Amino acid sequence: MNHIELFAGCGGLSLGLESAGFSLFVANELSPMASETFAYNLLNVDFEEKRNTDKVLWVSSSHERSSLSARLRENPQVASGLNSYHFSDLFKQKLTKEKLERSLLVGSIVDINAILDDSESPLGDILRQGSGDGIDLVSGGPPCQSFSLAGLRDHSNDRNILPWEFAKFVAKIKPKIALLENVSGILQAFKINENPYYAWFEVAKAFAKIGYIPLCLHVNAKYVGGAQNRPRFILIAMRDDIYTGVTRSSTDKNFLEAIAPAKILFDRVRGGEDPEYGCLPYFDIEKNPEFFDSKIFANLKTHANSDLVTVRDAIDDLRTVKRENSLYVERINNIFENVNSHSLNKQRNHDHRSNNSKVKSRFRLYQIMNKLPKESSKEISRYLKTEGASGISSSTLKAVNKYWVLGLDGNQITKPNEHQLLGLLGSLYTKKQTQRALRADLPAPAALSIPDDACHYHESVEMQRTLTVREMARIQSFPDWYEIKSKVTTGGQMRKFEVPQYTQVGNAVPPLLGLALGKVCKELIELSMTNES
Secondary structure: OEEEEEOOOOOHHHHHHHHHOOEEEEEEEOOHHHHHHHHHHHHOOEOOOOEOHHHEEEOOEOOOOOOHHHHOOOOHHHHOOOOOOOEOHHHHOOOOHHHHOOEEEEOOHHHHHHHHOOOOOOHHHHHHHOOOOOOOEEEEOOOOOOOOOOOOOOOOOHHHHHHHHHHHHHHHHOOOEEEEEEEHHHHOOEEEOOEEEOHHHHHHHHHHHOOEEEEEEEEEHHHHOOOEOOEEEEEEEEEHHHHHHHHHHOOOHHHHHHHHHHHHHHHHHHOOOOOOOOOOOOEEOOOOOOHHHOOOHHHHOOOOHHHOOOHHHHHHHHHOOOOOOOHHHHHHHHHOOOOOOOOOOOOOOOOOOOOOHHHHHHHHHHHHHOOOOHHHHHHHHHHHHOOOOOOOOHHHHHHHOOOOEEOOOOOEEOOOOHHHHHHHHHOOOOOOOOOEEOOOOOOEOOOOOOHHHEEOOOOOHHHOOEOOHHHHHHHHOOOOOOOOOOOOOOOHHHHHOOOOHHHHHHHOOOHHHHHHHHHHHHHHHHHHOOOOO
16 A cells, blocks of 8 residues: 655654555655655665665755755745746656655645646646555645644634645545544634634535545544653545445444444535534544444554553663663564664664753752642742742742752752742743653653753753653654654744754654554555455
8 A cells, every 4th residue: 555645744654654554655744854854764865975865856945956955954935936936856857656656745735736736747647646556545744833722823824724735635636545633722613703613623524525534533642552642633534435435344333323424524515515513523532432442443542541651661761771671662663664774773863952050950840840739839830930929838848848959059959948949949930831840650741842841750960851852752652763863953033944853753743653543544445445346
């Protein structure tokens, strides 16, 4: 089975899909920095050594192909656009199936859709054919910051058009199944003129309009063995004939009953109606566990709450070379398809970041807050963010007194008194909203995309630090042979377009989730072909 990957990022979803049995035909990613990581690990492309660089084609660039180093560092927002002063490899070179197979197109999906509209371009015919008689799967996770509950929740953000560009691409290529991944925030309504607007429902209708029956899920990477509490919205859209084949072949009455409303919505949309919100359910892995008991969707619930993978399982061996790998680390290092035979190296991407004494002192405080009663922890958080204006109780200070703190001189203070604590807290004010210390005995929180989102859980002076890129990659379930390329971090105005290593990993679909979703899609396709007359 072959697939096309849109919004490919650094390759987490593709890695999982390949390991589930799909073979990549073409991938697309806007960011050159994330593209460098994707191409290195999945296509064996090395821009530094000039190896296999012909497998990466730019949809649009401000630089000629001879300036690959400049292309890898350009602003993709400026470089997008099919015009006379940009350069496109898709026009300069003769496109063939052999040229495009297992290739990466760097650029905007909007530009790709415009090329597909060009009757003189062979791109559409090549993509529709894929490796044989058509594409089995088009997958991807459109950028989702404007849907995120941690973001600005701006329905007018330009990025909100990308799920619809995804649907437009699917309409042109007509794969058997389309797989769209997004943040949980897409399930929460926007307010437009005081009226609720459900983006996920509108996207589902968009797929119905182009001939696909939309099945909507709310899943979590922790239930497929990931070391992160990472809930995600998933839309699996089956082409009409694939849905018919699935329902003809399946003997699971509960499954057939559950997916029936999707077909009703499809028929209404195709009949010219605009169905009202509420007629299509989505299936939540925690609220609708019976749905995920079906044979196909059981792939998305392989771990129960009693056997979740923890942060300790994911990264504890990285503290010292003497510690053995956990079963989790052994699993992710062996379960994924390593098509280019890259070597395992747990020290790759594992450079420690240096933090100043104030940051280290604050990190130690976050570790202590994990041990305090919830109200005391909230009280300290409010105190730090209001520069002391909210006040702090003696009971909270006494609770902190049970633990050692880290002074600004880098020395431990055992059982600090009230005066010492107030002095220390007064120097640690911060406006950061998401910083926390990881809990060793739990999966990591979902929000891990910038270096100082979280600090290490281990209670030693030298471990008062942020995570390394490798530690974040472990939590996301990337194997140790997977190397994250390009810059480690960025800042200032470049944050608007650069996607450095930490952000690449934080934005990725966890490969274990990609593997589980790949198994679901593969089983649906195989089931649709059973008992064909």
